[in-house]
Amino acid sequence: xxxxxxxxxxxxxxxxxxxxxxxxxxxxxxxxxxxxxxxxxxxxxxxxxxxxxxxxxxxxxxxxxxxxxxxxxxxxxxxxxxxxxxxxxxxxxxxxxxxxxxxxxxxxxxxxxxxxxxxxxxxxxxxxxxxxxxxxxxxxxxxxxxxxxxxxxxxxxxxxxxxxxxxxxxxxxxxxxxxxxxxxxxxxxxxxxxxxxxxxxxxxxxxxxxxxxxxxxxxxxxxxxxxxxxxxxxxxxxxxxxxxxxxxxxxxxxxxxxxxxxxxxxxxxxxxxxxxxxxxxxxxxxxxxxxxxxxxxxxxxxxxxxxxxxxxxxxxxxxxxxxxxxxxxxxxxxxxxxxxxxxxxxxxxxxxxxxxxxxxxxxxxxxxx
Numbered sequence: 322x323x324x325x326x327x328x329x330x331x332x333x334x335x336x337x338x339x340x341x342x343x344x345x346x347x348x349x350x351x352x353x354x355x356x357x358x359x360x361x362x363x364x365x366x367x368x369x370x371x372x373x374x375x376x377x378x379x380x381x382x383x384x385x386x387x388x389x390x391x392x393x394x395x396x397x398x399x400x401x402x403x404x405x406x407x408x409x410x411x412x413x414x415x416x417x418x419x420x421x422x423x424x425x426x427x428x429x430x431x432x433x434x435x436x437x438x439x440x441x442x443x444x445x446x447x448x449x450x451x452x453x454x455x456x457x458x459x460x461x462x463x464x465x466x467x468x469x470x471x472x473x474x475x476x477x478x479x480x481x482x483x484x485x486x487x488x489x490x491x492x493x494x495x496x497x498x499x500x501x502x503x504x505x506x507x508x509x510x511x512x513x514x515x516x517x518x519x520x521x522x523x524x525x526x527x528x529x530x531x532x533x534x535x536x537x538x539x540x541x542x543x544x545x546x547x548x549x550x551x552x553x554x555x556x557x558x559x560x561x562x563x564x565x566x567x568x569x570x571x572x573x574x575x576x577x578x579x580x581x582x583x584x585x586x587x588x589x590x591x592x593x594x595x596x597x598x599x600x601x602x603x604x605x606x607x608x609x610x611x612x613x614x615x616x617x618x619x620x621x622x623x624x625x626x627x628x629x630x631x632x633x634x635x636x637x638x639x640x641x642x643x644x645x646x647x648x649x650x651x652x653x654x655x656x657x658x659x660x661x662x663x664x665x666x667x668x669x670x671x672x673x674x675x676x677x678x679x680x681x682x683x684x685x686x687x688x689x690x
Contacts, residue, residue, distance in 0.1 A: 322371075322375075322386060322388040322394075323346055323389050323437075324389075324438075325343070325441055325446065326438070327344075327442055327446060328342060329341075329342040330342070331454050331455065331456065331457060332453060342359040342360065342457060343359065343362060343363050344441060344464075345358050345368075347375045348437035350491070351486065351491050352484075352486035352487040352489075352491045354472055354483045354484065355437050355440065355468065355471060355472060356375045356378050356379070356468070357441045357464055358465075359460045359464060361457065363391060364393060365409070365507070368391070368393035369408060369409060369505060372386070372412060373502075373503040373505075376416060376498060377498070379495060380492070380495065380498070381495025381496055381497060382417065382418050382496040382497070383494075383495060383496075384418065384494070385418065385420075386419070387421050387422070388422055388423070389422070390422055393406060393409065394409050394420070395422050403422050407509065407538070408506065410508070411540070412503065416498075416503070417496060418496070444467070445464055445468070449464075449467075504543065505542065505543065506540050506542045507539070507540070507541040508538065508539070508541075509538075509539050509541075510539075511539045512537075514619060515584045515618055516584075516615045516616060516617075516618035516619055517529070517530040517532070518615075519537060519548065521539055521546060522541070522562070522564075524563055524564060524567075524568065525566070525568070525616070526548070526556065526568050527556065527567070527568065527569040527570050527573040527574075528550075528573055529555055530575040537549060538550075544560050545558070545560055546560050556570070558570075567611075567613075569615075574615065575615075584615075586614045589604050589608070592604075592625055593605075593621075595633070596628055597640070597641075599637055599638075599640040599641035599643075599644055600624075600625075600637050602644055603624065603640040604621050604624065606649065607620050607621055607624070607651070610649070623651050624640075624654060627651075627654065627655060630658075635658055636658070638663040638664070639654050639657040639658050639662075642657055643657065645667055646668070
């Protein structure tokens, strides 16, 4: 499994701009039977889904997969024990196959793919270089048509064609496809924050509060997010793509009789009060804006840590300015401090400050945690 070096261009009909498409190539070991397709990137989801479509094309699963050491396949290259991307490993588990990455800088380990890439570049991509494509599907339909010709063409150094060799040698050795089709699932390690939530692609999901500061394994499919601790499932949520929002189950919340040392609204208020009354009021405002106070803990933590960076006095002045002018977000308080607005007299019109500190390039709350 590998990608071609050259890329293809696809014209965006709405803008007229060209998008670059990568060409994925897979070659069977005995028959040289070849599969190829175009995707918009070499990122994890494209890489993994190309494998799934390849197995469908073959009508079965090979005993081994020998990929290159690209980041979507290998998180830490090593000649002897490379670390596989957990999402890629989950694909292999689903198809009951084994991934054996080629050793770094050892092209002979994947010689079939190296030759297959060259053939695709010369036999297919070269023939399409003067054509214009307006969608990925249109390009892939052309690639599929030329693949049929490539695989049915007689080979010079071997009897018959790639297809006839595949039918005679490789196809009988393939494992059957799983009964359940593969669904892309992102697998990653996550940490439980003090608000007993974990972050997955900028959305926050709750877990039992007893797991605060623990490492979990998250499995995020298109519909569900499942979280595991030491192999045991501890939480399941519907998948959400709302950035900065929370998905919280009440049963994950701490019981009312918490120990004093646990994070509570009162603890944040006491911490904030050490900076001054304005900081305390701003923290209370952050917590009151959420359905569950715990959902504001990250923002509160980010706010109070600004005192360490800019000084207690300046944070108090910035919070006073924020409360006076209607500012409600931590990133805006940070901008007040970065621009030194806390040292200046309050503006006469509230809109003057908001215009100064609101900007499209300012990042969201997740930046501070």
